[in-house]
Amino acid sequence: MAPRAPRAGAARGAVPGVPLTAKAPIPPRVCAPNPGAKWVDGLNAHNDYQNRRPLKNALSNGATSVEVDLAFDPSGRLMVTHEAIGDPEGREFRATYVKPLIDRAKKNGGQIYPGQNGKFQLFVEVKSKDGVKQRKEAYEKIVKAVKDLPDSVEVVLPVSLIVGLPGQNPVENPPPHITFSQGFTACTSTAERGCENGERCKVPDQLDPATPKDPHLTAYAEHVTVLNGSFSDCVSSNGSLTEDEKRKYQELVDRAHAAGLKVRLYEGPDGSKRGLSSGKFFQCAIVACNNDQRHDWWNLQIAAGADYLVTNHLGTGADWLTHCGSPKKK
Template identity: 30%
Template structure:
């Protein structure tokens, strides 16, 4: 269930009026200057988004509607980076993602983009699952950012401008036991237990997996028909259960192989195309009107 724009406006107004939340919005915190319309690209997912020059903001300026942030719990802080040696004290989840998203949503009156669209923050937990999630939950429930997030409560999903989905080290049992939460679970495809009818999209709205565990086709030549049928079957099963689909480790070097693979993913209805090349995917999706 999604709050009406009027109801959400009341939430946003309350958040903006809070002494904890400065209503000032800088251009740097928003990405694209106010007034410039960016066309959201529903299939565009920024893999390892934090490795770009301007984490989150480069993706927003290109129209991406899903970004991935790896987090490590270090002395009570949630630091963003792929490996422990990449971490620096100033690169926190709050600084790179939560605060810029708050400012952006306030500026756009309840949406990440001026054109209202769903936005996913895929949070890949790199350190121990339960302790890291406990620290993350405190941030998601913090009044400064809580209004941003889709939440589960009273057996229903209440849509917010941003949906936080946990990947990596995911504390499934903790999430399943919570009567209220602002985080969801990224399921896996290979073992089949998270996919399709019987899975609960209120817990697992997304299923993801390593492309090379399921398919051998790298984009060169014709996709084997058996693999095409498997791809379409996976997507159909997920969609029948209200789930979205993503693959990682897909070929991502610019060239005809990548383009051919993206075309097959779009034709099958895959919801999130995974890339490190923001402009390359944006150009493809714009040219093909996806």
């Protein structure tokens, strides 16, 4: 995918302080039952590297996006890990994710799933001490590692990774295959736009086309494609879902889609928890392990037309999405 140029009339000649629209709104997503589908739109493998077979488990279940955490090992390689340093299993980023996707696309006529219209997405986070020098090195190594990905694969990096880097803002002029995600803005007052009804979070002003902004933000908004936030920050602090919380979540998704942004919320109720390696699950008593709350949350995401079902349970998630709801209690 070549870098996108700003849309005609969006930045050049625009007047400071007027609303600007960087990209077209996303139409409401409607779930259509499709048992036996070769891929499952919206199925997102949370912390995919913790599965017994990273990437392979996701692909075998039809996931269309995976989340990968990276950190430097002592020799300076970017390794797949949830820790800030190193990787006990020695999985290097390019070898574990980039090269297998390249090889798979070559076998499938350039696509990850033959016939798939959308792009397969790699959500990449970097665990670091947050120094500008280390983040700059990580960004440059990621760009180098993914430069030969096929056009059918897109890498989504957090805006926070490149904040404060020297030179031109990379969000405004990303290399091929790369777009960005940004967090929601926490609501602190009902006087704020998007917070009038007691919402917990909102679309950031710099990405909301209804909020006046300077023209230079148009290029920035063009390349931020996903709003990435926490379930507890934006929906519910205790995991239960009231009718009011459901309504506010629907409104949040609608506003994000009106701004041309996809919605990804992580750490929602997801059944039993998975350990940090080997794909093993363990029973627990915390809210995130409550199956009834998981059912409510997954049903809400389908009803709201959210873009990603973030889960550790790929088989159950695939079953759920292809049936537009649970075919059986799990």
